[in-house]
Amino acid sequence: MSILNNALSGALASQLALSASSQNIANLQTKGYTRQSALLTAAAPSAGANQAGNGVRVSSLLRFSDNYKTQQLWRSNSEVGERSQTQPYMTQLEQVMADDQSNLSSGIDSFFAALNAVAGVDPTSTPLRQQVVTTGTLLAQRFNSLNNVYNAQMQSVRQQRSAVIDSANSAIATIASLNTQIANANASGTNASGLIDTRDQAIDSLAGQLALEVSDQPDGTRNVSLKSGQSLVLGGVAGTLSVGGGLDQTFSLEFAGTSFALDPTKAGGQLGGLSTYVTDTLKPLQQGVADIAKQVADKVNGQLAAGYAMDGTRGKPMFVYTPGNTSNMLQVADGFQTADLAFSGDGTAGDTGNLQKLVDIKNQTITVTGLGSVLISDADTQLVGKLAVQSQQNKTALTTAQSMRDQADADWQSTSGVNQDEEAVNLVEYQNMYQANMKVMSVANALFDATLAMMG
Template sequence: MSILNNALSGALASQLALSSSSQNIANLQTKGYTRQAALLSAVAPAAGSNQAGNGVRVTSLLRFSDNYKTQQLWRAASDLGAYSQTQPYLTQLETVMGNDDASLSGGIDKFFAALNAVAGVDPTSTPLRQQVVTAAGLLAQRFNSLNNVYNSQLQSVRQQRTAIVDSANTAIAAIATLNGRIANANATGSNASSLIDQRDQAIDSLASQMGLEVSDQPDGTRNVSLKTGQALVLGSVAGKLAVTGSADQAFSLSFAGTTFDLDVTRAGGQLGGLSAYEKDVLLPMQNNVAEMARQIAEKVNNQLAAGKTMDNNPGKPLFVYTPGSTSNMLQVASGFQTADLAFSGDGTPGDTANLQKLADIKNQTLTLTGLGSVLLSDADTQLVGKLAVDSQQNKGALDTFQTMREQAEADWQSTSGVNQDEEAVNLVEYQNMYQANMKVMSVANALFDATLAMMS
């Protein structure tokens, strides 16, 4: 009977091994699936030195997983997320600010070219004076259009961060739920591989949104926290992220009845990348452009006030600067006429003393945060240059982390992914094992029949 029992255990073991291979092949294209294999071990004889053994058994179903490679995958997802979300914004600003038809430097050049044209021909010419007023309006329009781009990006960044928080909360809740189911499955001896795959996919998705620290627990659960230390998931207990405000967003994390304020610029991933872009690039750029508009308006208006019109009246302000305006930051003063241009220094028609000083404003300096004192004519060029440097640095980091993510995926796939050729070989081997054990069972049955025949 030991021959029959051995063969039966071998047949059952090969069936289970075939089942694991068929499961692997069925999930050949399933994203995040971790391959499995039956671990076989010989069953020792019960007693006596003359017994070969009691067959084979499946000790466990192995899950081919390398924790180091999985952690690398998540870290790469976080780094990639931080730079992938900001590049479209940087590219848009580069395109807008570098376009000759929309750039500030082009508008500034045309405004001062109109002033020089008046000085070089006839300061009393109404058409030439009108060109100055028109150029001033077009310059103001360029400032306003660029400011609208900044405001649009700010709104988009803030909406995107709110969406990321909502998506992250869904992933956090899923991880906690799966942790509980995995712990229960392990406690009852059930196969939790598919649950672990689902949980790891949820962690991978969350890792792209923010930097994570993940630690394994003895019961098979995984604790997840932000890289700044705040817990997101402990066992089956989930935290919840929140964002309040629309213009000035504030972020917090609630966990086990306690709420913590979060500095999302340090959060990593998509959330941290967008926040760092807003803080370090977008807002400073918008503030610098607003400062350019304010200082140009002040310089031009002050110089016009120092001159005289053709009617020997003091000059009126040409520009109106409105701080904080979303669409009309800089405008030509309402009702401003060509006769209000105070080009004369002494009120004499045809005198260009004040006009020369107006034209010379282009060679004066502006003070901008991060750039210091710069020539008005060079201010926009330097802003665009700084933006180009930021964009190139982001592109370089994006390419680097894209390569690292691809390498991490390849490393993970080499250990945990399904190899079709390998599974095909396993199918043949386990099929042969099953057929060989069935042959042994046939031999055992023949021996048993022969023994019965002898006793009859």
């Protein structure tokens, strides 16, 4: 009887719809889960004008997903990854370089104040001369301490970028593997929603590390490439990122037997943010501090060489500057004594001719990377000011990126997320549908029994 078949199809369809709602509710707090729903369609009637139809069928399980919103979610994650990785480094440098107990400005001021104190009292005073040597040593230590902070950050960035590459390779391999599983599931008619969710989570994780372009394919797979165009995943084929060692790391991508060199500053995400920080902030700052150290040492040493020490001999260098990423970039020369300070301009003890010129060095200009020509007394302040501007710009960009990520996530949730109230309504509706169809089956059974009784 068609009435019995119709009711049976309705009961079965409502069971599938209830199953979809129960799956949604079970995954109410599952990160990245995309809600599903049964798509019900009426079964067409058989031949004949008096046929109402053959019930209902579940034509498919819908997966509520908006590709545009998903793409926005990934793009916003790249921006957050790029900005969030650099801010801790900038904040640390701001704190160190602006601290009165460790910054260069205070050290330079103290050194030249000690020179000025000698000029104003007694150029032959051993305690005052000792204060010059002591403040010179402390100044060198400040340069070295700051340089060590730069070196430590550089080492941390190298380690972090290597970790990003390892994590990215894992995500790339996962995406390629899931592409294969999804294509096979679609070909066999199996529901691949769970696999798609897992793959999208892997793409989102990868997007935080690298800026991506993602394109959908007819078989359900997704191809993933860098913003610069190099492929990371094509169907089930995965590329491999690699990083070279050494102080200046090199990056490359191998895909299908071909190797491509990568510019990490253009990679976006965490890798791009870290690399841009090294190129645009850390290295220029370190070089700027090295410029100050070298030129201050050269000017002081040059002026000492033009004067006379306590014993009437020509002055000797006070500072030794060592280029490169060394922990002792600047230091007072071994064996340098207070008597070696060449304050006299004519060889007479007590003369301050050369000492006055040493004091005046503070007001001379030097050339600093990233700043150009600046006064020695202003060089460090301008470096700190430039860093503060870059840090504030990054904070602002990070706040904007996080807002965009939050908005993108809210948009995604509005389409793909599970709404508890909506699912509660669906449960009641599908339950009523099931009970109604069971009632129809009961009526059909009664009619069938009555018919049999009439036929004796």
